[in-house]
Amino acid sequence: MAATEHDHAPPRFYVSNDVTYIDSRRGKKLLKYQEYTYNFTYHNAKMNTKLWRCPGRTRGCKAKIIVDCHDKVVSGTLEHDHPPPKYICVNGMYILL
Numbered sequence: 001m002a003a004t005e006h007d008h009a010p011p012r013f014y015v016s017n018d019v020t021y022i023d024s025r026r027g028k029k030l031l032k033y034q035e036y037t038y039n040f041t042y043h044n045a046k047m048n049t050k051l052w053r054c055p056g057r058t059r060g061c062k063a064k065i066i067v068d069c070h071d072k073v074v075s076g077t078l079e080h081d082h083p084p085p086k087y088i089c090v091n092g093m094y095i096l097l
């Protein structure tokens with residue numbers, strides 16, 4: 001076996017295609033990652049990264065996620081103090097239940 005072969009899946013945290021973008025009913029873009037959604041908060045032009053925060057922060061949730069210009073997750077705090085939000089998809093729009 002070549003040394004570059006792994007016998008396990010890559011760590012999920014670094015799998016870029018786990019990040020998806022969804023449109024909420026209000027036309028706002030949300031980032032969805034591992035069942036949780038995040039609101040766009042800040043674009044770091046120097047690093048070309050974007051900070052997204054959990055909407056639950058108003059209730060004290062500290063979760064956030066940082067992606068680079070290729071939508072690759074580079075950093076973040078993925079621990080939430082609440083269960084994932086429940087969405088239904090209607091005509092390509094996500095509606096929070």
Ligand SMILES: [Zn+2]
Nearest residue numbers: 054056061080
């Ligand atoms: Zn949260």
